Amino acid sequence: MSVFTPVPQPVLADWLRRYAIGRLVELKGISAGVQNSNFFVTTTLGRYVLTLFEDMPRAELPYYLHLMAHLARHGLPVPAPIADRDNEYLGTLQERPAALVRRLAGASEMAPGVEHCTHVGAMLAGLHLAGQSYGRRQDNPRGPAWRAATGAEVRDFLAVDERAMLDDELAFQAAVDLEALPAGPIHADLFRDNVLWEDGRIGGVIDFYFAGHDAWLFDVAVTVNDWCSHDDGRLDAARVAALLAAYHAERPFTAAEQAAWPAMLRAAALRFWLSRAADFHLPRAGEMVLVKNPDEYRDILRLRRGAVPPLPGAPA
């Protein structure tokens, strides 16, 4: 249960008076999520999600909240943050930074098919295109520097063959030229559990708290690695083709991206192998972290270091 900070009903009822969304009807903790305390909040005027930020620096939160607001304003189904009567998105509740966002409908699809991947590819391109006019900038918190640093932290815990692959991969990635790739705000964590489906359509893209400025192609790679992989990590050719074609139709890939694609799939696999290995080998005290098996992304990285399908539009 990811409610680290309880919120008594009368405390919330009082706090909601800073908003114009009516009276508290129901408050319910949400079990998903491993970083923050989340609640479903129903008022007389609507349904919202309340988040208390447990560890994230307050100064970094406006980037995420305004990004969500920006994307929602551009018509994308992301949770729009709710402004209080002073026009602020970020408040304080139980001594934590706190924000309300609109609750979106739908449920995750953990066994996606080709159709789902088509929708996800189009949506991801929409997010990138709409993000172009976003005025704030914050680097991807799990970007190249983080990957190098975290690699150094976890390598001593790895088996010999894993360590060899890690060293080789970090050296390979350090030589990739990222400057040529178009960049902007990316979601950076568009896994199956962060997309809500309703009647076969995307009703919501949630959890923007890993977002940051980085190569768009890195976001595509994170997404393909999750949505288009079989259980053993092998890519499913039909799903890959569907996702990439839908993305390409909205935002055509550049020649530089075509060249960088195999490296980006590896970088995206590396990023999740490293974060899971760090959570596994270096758990932080006192946190109720749902530890995911790092082996899944170790295997995906190993596979992506082999041949991968090209991007659409690449020279044959």
Add this chain to the structure above:
Amino acid sequence: MSVFTPVPQPVLADWLRRYAIGRLVELKGISAGVQNSNFFVTTTLGRYVLTLFEDMPRAELPYYLHLMAHLARHGLPVPAPIADRDNEYLGTLQERPAALVRRLAGASEMAPGVEHCTHVGAMLAGLHLAGQSYGRRQDNPRGPAWRAATGAEVRDFLAVDERAMLDDELAFQAAVDLEALPAGPIHADLFRDNVLWEDGRIGGVIDFYFAGHDAWLFDVAVTVNDWCSHDDGRLDAARVAALLAAYHAERPFTAAEQAAWPAMLRAAALRFWLSRAADFHLPRAGEMVLVKNPDEYRDILRLRRGAVPPLPGAPA
């Protein structure tokens, strides 16, 4: 059918490229509405309503669009306008000012009960409270000056007793002191057909194109006259009490409002009697206006000139 300006599918598909909401899937004219051309637009990423403004001056449209955006940002279920990739809400399509807004779910309730009136009262207070921080100002286009001018235009078409009531009412209203009443952006047309219900809750408040700056109490009066009246125009005491109590709980009425309440109910009745009489007696050429019977609001005005129930919080 209120589609004055047709929009061919390929034209729209091309126009949508300025947005980040994917590809056109379906385009369908909407029969409701009498002023503008409206369409349901479904894309690969969501469901929207497209409006082509037929008569409204382009310079006045940002007030409405930004007001809707402001209220949506504050968590109220109003149709949020969609920004294009240049961050603009207002575009041009088929040589008309045009805007996309998010499509809301639900259906109108034309036989509201006490529960509905409770929700509507709370929602209206929420709109007024959230509107306090809205930065733009445009006067209520159907305010006191319009009522006086329109009264002069239609009086010659009225029966003798109607004309006497109109003259008396205009004289009475001219003497009402509006300065003492708290004011802000008001919806000004919150009739039953402009509220969408979903599972007994308000899923949407639509049609902000009569909004403007005016006394909040005028908005309450417009709303009570529609939601709380029997077919013959008499007020239903239970519905009036429910709507006003719910509003009062969010935004307590002031002493000045308690004093002005009977006059505001009359002003609100007058406003709709006059617009319907004008549409009936002075139809504008070439328009497909759904002409509503002016007698309904003539009768409501006549009844409101008698005794009306007081606002909550008034001295006994």
